[in-house]
Amino acid sequence: MAQEKIYKDCGYKGTPVKITKGSILVELALWCCFLVPGVLYSLWRVDTRYDSCPLCGGATMIPLDSPQGRKLEKESE
Numbered sequence: 001m002a003q004e005k006i007y008k009d010c011g012y013k014g015t016p017v018k019i020t021k022g023s024i025l026v027e028l029a030l031w032c033c034f035l036v037p038g039v040l041y042s043l044w045r046v047d048t049r050y051d052s053c054p055l056c057g058g059a060t061m062i063p064l065d066s067p068q069g070r071k072l073e074k075e076s077e
């Protein structure tokens with residue numbers, strides 16, 4: 001089960017969405033045409049994957065069970 005997080009700018013509380021940079025089409029094309037850049041591109045995409053707020057797209061989600069997360073939760077009530 002995914003950990004619940006809170007986003008400090010819009011106050012959204014819940015499960016963040018995973019955002020992967022780049023494009024699956026570019027990845028497939030690279031894999032088909034040039035094997036090595038395809039591998040590097042795949043590694044880069046996995047490496048830059050991050051949690052994002054589903055409401056505003058912000059990238060600064062804070063875990064609810066951290067001191068800062070609990071403080072934000074109190075403030076948003």
Ligand SMILES: [Zn+2]
Pocket residue numbers: 007009010011012053054055056057058
């Ligand atoms: Zn947000």
